[in-house]
Amino acid sequence: MKVLIAGLGSIGRRHLRNLLALGERDIILYRTHRSTLPDDELVAFPVETDLAAALDRKPDAVIVANPTSLHLDVAIPAADGGCHLLLEKPIVHSLERVEELKSAVRRGGGKVLVGFQFRFHPTLRKAAELLAEGAVGRVLSVRAHWGEYLPAWHPWEDYRQGYAARADLGGGVILTLCHPLDYLHWLIGEVDALWAFTASLGDLGLSVEDTAEIGLRFASGALGSLHLDYNQQPVAHRMEIVGTRGTLQWDNADGILRLYKAPALENGGLPPQAQKQSSAPQNAWRTFSPPEGFERNAMFLDEMRHFLSVVRGEAEPLCTLTDGIRALELALAAHRSAKQGELVRL
Numbered sequence: 001m002k003v004l005i006a007g008l009g010s011i012g013r014r015h016l017r018n019l020l021a022l023g024e025r026d027i028i029l030y031r032t033h034r035s036t037l038p039d040d041e042l043v044a045f046p047v048e049t050d051l052a053a054a055l056d057r058k059p060d061a062v063i064v065a066n067p068t069s070l071h072l073d074v075a076i077p078a079a080d081g082g083c084h085l086l087l088e089k090p091i092v093h094s095l096e097r098v099e100e101l102k103s104a105v106r107r108g109g110g111k112v113l114v115g116f117q118f119r120f121h122p123t124l125r126k127a128a129e130l131l132a133e134g135a136v137g138r139v140l141s142v143r144a145h146w147g148e149y150l151p152a153w154h155p156w157e158d159y160r161q162g163y164a165a166r167a168d169l170g171g172g173v174i175l176t177l178c179h180p181l182d183y184l185h186w187l188i189g190e191v192d193a194l195w196a197f198t199a200s201l202g203d204l205g206l207s208v209e210d211t212a213e214i215g216l217r218f219a220s221g222a223l224g225s226l227h228l229d230y231n232q233q234p235v236a237h238r239m240e241i242v243g244t245r246g247t248l249q250w251d252n253a254d255g256i257l258r259l260y261k262a263p264a265l266e267n268g269g270l271p272p273q274a275q276k277q278s279s280a281p282q283n284a285w286r287t288f289s290p291p292e293g294f295e296r297n298a299m300f301l302d303e304m305r306h307f308l309s310v311v312r313g314e315a316e317p318l319c320t321l322t323d324g325i326r327a328l329e330l331a332l333a334a335h336r337s338a339k340q341g342e343l344v345r346l
Helices: 008-021 051-056 067-079 096-108 122-132 181-189 299-312 321-340
Strands: 003-006 025-029 063-066 084-088 113-114 141-149 191-199 209-219 222-230 233-243 246-251 257-263 284-289
Touching: 003 008, 003 051, 003 067, 008 025, 008 299, 025 051, 051 067, 063 067, 063 299, 067 084, 067 096, 084 299, 096 321, 113 299, 113 321, 122 181, 122 246, 141 181, 181 222, 181 233, 181 321, 191 284, 191 321, 209 321
Parallel strands: 003 025, 003 063, 063 084, 084 113, 141 222
Antiparallel strands: 141 233, 191 209, 209 222, 233 246, 246 257, 257 284
16 A cells, blocks of 8 residues: 655654554655655655655555644545545634545545544443443533643744644644534534634733633533633643433543433432432442553554555545535634634534
């Protein structure tokens, strides 16, 4: 299998290393030589600086890992040429050329996997399974919180020059940390309306928003809230789902998912112990942990393993182009709500 990697920043290098770990060796690099990382690990691979020349090498698959605003400059001609795509998130920074991408994919016949790696987190996948089984009853509300500290994200570069901090490259906290917009849609269902407040509140000197509060109303009637920021120390990433029959809590720090299932109601009344306690006893919680030795790259490695299966025709993408477009629509709706000061219906 021949794979072209477009963009050799942090995520492009990760995908390269994971391809090698999975035994792939026929790899071409398309790059502009603007990466701030050293080139030592790249010297063994052929490099093209012209996209047409890179695509003339007839790759089976293209990994689109350049800055967000430049994604479709690569993805559209690659899709038109019949390549399968691993398209990093967010798929782009605006909806302007999305229809063009969809048309190119239809013409070329390739498959698209969008790089929302949390779809491959073992305990988030367990959460999806539990929700499908009705483990917490009907979902009433969900809260997700993700605070990062941007200067520590890519310590080898000036954080103010990275794509996450630059509007021209598709940065800002909503687009850059849009993973929860995807996994909340995946876990809870369609969003029919949202509101948002955004601001640059920290001391980072950014021209893009570094903080966002987003309220979500799901088609099911459930309500949600999402906090994103570039300022938090220490970082935190967690989620809580409240249902009619229990609660799910997930924390990315240790990967642990906790499930509380409420005791069955008697004759439609309160559970027997409701009058005896004000909080759930610890032994009422079930805990689901990631596999022993699990670490962050395992998600990316499983994502790449899945992508190779998609390219070979053995699987359908777990996170489709339609999913990627929906996450982008939610992110852009949040920007629109914050700018206009009103609820946005989807």
